[in-house]
Amino acid sequence: MTGIEITTRKTIGRSSWPLRKRLWVKLRARLVTSDRMMSVLAGLVVAYIRLVYKSNRLVEFDEQRADRLLAEHAPVIVTCWHGQHFIAPMFTRGGEPSVAMVSRSKDAELNARVVEKLGFETVRASGGRASARMANKGAVRGILALREKLRAGHSVFMMADIPHGTPREAGLGIVSIARFTGAPIVPIAYASSRRHVFQKAWDKAVMNLPFGRAALYFGDPIRVPPDADDAKLEELRLELQNALNSLLDKAHATVDAPA
Template sequence: MRQIGKTILRSDGFQNVASAIVERWLRFTWTSNAEVDESDDPVVLDGHWPAIFALWHGQQLLSPYAAPENISFKSLVSRSADAEINARVIERTGHGVIRGSGGRSARAAAKKGAVGATKAICDALKDGYSIVMVADISKGKPRQAGEGIVRIARLSSRPIVPIAIATSRYHVLQNSWDKTTINLPFGKRCLKIGQPIYVATREEEPAMRQKVTEELDRVTRDAYRAVEGAK
């Protein structure tokens, strides 16, 4: 029975229906949350496009709706079957998808398509697309920027822009490794944008990983403080 259930959940028909429902729910959640005055305007990034937008795992569900209408985006999504609905949801928002992810070792990264994804991301940036990706590695240490994002920034010569999106009403999945946050409607929302981070050399990568981690932590704290204090 378990195998039958898995087959149904991963079927094309189920994935299409589920992604349509999820996308409508997320869009409704975005529009039903009023933006607070402390929310940042993407105009502050003029001169830094295209860019690599970094979020923490479990905090990225509303990111497609925060994108400026005049900027083209592609999002990095894992190649795993479990991430298929995520990919379809993003495509329904009008954004492109690149499949692949990093790993905690070179072998794991290769298995997950990291090399192909890195090339696809660099090509997309060269073509003028901005990229959305999570900074921490799936099932790795949460809230710690991985090597992949800073390597891509160096290879592409494009900046990493840490961002955070928070709503005043939300539910945290406490049993998930990344404490996934389910945003809820009828509250307040805030987008916080960090300082663009450029990576010039391989030697800079460890320091820039730490900088990305610290800046992502800061904007995430600021976003939640803004919505929690909103009237």
């Protein structure tokens, strides 16, 4: 009797998973299409980001070097990996808002709302992939708008890796944008001692938790020559990728070290 009951419960658990998945997909679709719900959710996310930002003690951040680097090379393309969204508040300190490039997909609408509430302007484009594929996705208008923002003196914040691609692998899109716009790329990495990693997420996204220690590192600017060929673009893509991984590993080592 007990064995039958256990088997029944297991069967129900397995069969109910597709139902739960369908319900989540339906709920997510409603969130994406409901302007009011999206605004409320974005507000909650921003409130949490600010809590994490203010409650974590920044144990490693060379603010003078960062300010000098951004001032000397501005406007720049500041970049990090997907799943590092809690870095964003660091770029609202300077008075004049930065510009964030956000994917054109409907799934990225929440990200756009969040960064706008944090004081960013947004440009909707898809910059992770190579330029030919970006054109196929209809992102040319967004890339041109990005260039105009840079020409107007606004630094840009964007992700280096390709959405739903390989985590911690830089795409060719960002170096292609740097070649097209003439703006140098500045890699950064942020980590906190208290964090939750979503292991099943494609980007191993991190939810930074409050009341811990944090570290933020800036890498050296990477310039892409306007006449860079495919081989040079690949070389600089790898340089950016290695720089981002090195900075993130360094940030993790800093916050995970005994206090």
